[in-house]
Amino acid sequence: MRKQVLMVALTLAGAAVSAAPAAPPPAPAAPPTIATQPLLKSVAADVSEAELRKSLTALVGFGTRHSLSDTASPTRGIGAARRWTAGRFADFSKACGGCLSVATPAETFTGKRIPTSVEIVDVLAVQRGTGDPNRVIIMSGHIDSRVSDPINATSDAPGANDDGSGTAAVIEAARVLSRHKFDATIVYAVLSGEEQGLLGGKLLAKYARAQGWKVEAVLNNDIIGNSTGSSGVKDATHVRVFSEGTKAVETPEQANARRYNGGEVDSPARNLARFIDGLAERYLAPFDVTMVYRTDRYARGGDQVPMLEAGYPAVRLTEMQEHYDRQHQDLRTENGRVYGDVLSGVDFTYLANVTRLNVVAIAALASAPPPPDTVTIEGSVSPDTKVSWSAVPGAASYDVWWRATDAAQWPHKRSVGDGSTSVTLPGVTIDTWFFGVSSVSAAGFASPIEFPGPAGAFFTPTKTDKP
Structure with a gap:
């Protein structure tokens, strides 16, 4: 009887482990450090x-x-x-x-x-x-x-x-x-x-x-x-x-x-x-x-x-x-x-x-350089999110940011400095987070963060922009 109880307990524990969702990526203990100028x-x-x-x-x-x-x-x-x-x-x-x-x-x-x-x-x-x-x-x-x-x-x-x-x-x-x-x-x-x-x-x-x-x-x-x-x-x-x-x-x-x-x-x-x-x-x-x-x-x-x-x-x-x-x-x-x-x-x-x-x-x-003209995100039905942006003249690197949708500020950052204009964030699902990109000069001056699409675009042309 004791053996049967043990086997049932082990079975239930195994089921609980297999049903548990994957842990989210670790959050930084504090907002990223940004050097002063x-x-x-x-x-x-x-x-x-x-x-x-x-x-x-x-x-x-x-x-x-x-x-x-x-x-x-x-x-x-x-x-x-x-x-x-x-x-x-x-x-x-x-x-x-x-x-x-x-x-x-x-x-x-x-x-x-x-x-x-x-x-x-x-x-x-x-x-x-x-x-x-x-x-x-x-x-x-x-x-x-x-x-x-x-x-x-x-x-x-x-x-x-x-x-x-x-x-x-x-x-x-x-x-x-x-x-x-x-x-x-x-x-x-x-x-x-x-x-x-x-x-x-x-x-x-x-x-x-x-x-x-x-x-x-x-x-x-x-x-x-x-x-x-x-x-x-x-x-x-x-x-x-x-x-x-x-x-x-x-x-x-x-x-x-x-x-x-x-x-x-x-x-x-x-x-x-x-x-x-x-x-x-x-x-x-x-x-x-x-x-x-x-x-x-x-x-x-x-x-x-x-x-x-x-x-x-x-x-x-x-x-x-x-x-x-x-x-x-x-x-x-x-x-x-x-x-x-x-x-x-x-x-x-x-x-x-x-x-x-x-x-x-x-x-x-x-x-600083200007924010990118275009920021896009991809990752539907995927555990990862791909963030892409247009190249910015004068930018030596880019910072890709993400935050919880109900957060006021951007606590998570990944820097991209190899000339790339896209990055994939493993384990960061597109459905749960908001994303943005800033341009960074060689001297370390960063632009404001731009949110993807027309809602966040700094320079999207409109009819009222024309003389």
């Missing part, structure tokens, strides 16, 4: 609080920068502010031997917040890339300001934080980065007309198409200088990065494929946000990114939206704690409560850290 440490260190304060004080000093305000006065209004900005860019260009060219694209608009037609003018400083000049990285902020009434163009509207902070950051980035050379072109964009309907962003998107720019990334900075919110909560160590989940230019056919195979959280904008988050952790800790899976704040918008609608990967950077008494408000005090977007509401240490994040991200993007 001296250049990125250097440009972060060069950002100056004093320079940011100098720029922001000058911007506030124009009284109002409303898009419908005076354009002729040398000291007050949007015209004086734009000319001052162009002059700052010209000064930086002189210091770097003419490395910046200043452009002022303009267009006349009418609309709900423009009772009579007005010329909207953007001020751009273009730092042409040395190796791949048609590939473009853009940093933007809007120079225009407003008070409670969106068409009040005469009252004082200091706009210190909204969006003098973003404009000052763009100017400081131009000062710091113009001292270096980069493979890709960098555009420092100071936009007008945001408060009148995102007009500066629309003008920039149109100008980018007309120039034939291959826009890899847009970092739009809007309200980045305050660390204490309306609730009284202070957070000086985080900045929000907003990114769209699915492309604004997605076709119905692409949407059907994406709904079936995944990609809802892997647009190029979303993977650009992940890229920025990783840089913050490596170069700016304890300052960090909070990724927000939205195009913008709830029921609100910014100049990144027209860029997304043109098919360009774009994110919005905004402070963690907004103070609504300082946004779109007449300058006043009511029942002891102070309203208005004034200079005293800006935390310059915080603003400097957000500026550093931009500078590091732009330098990293402009130093």
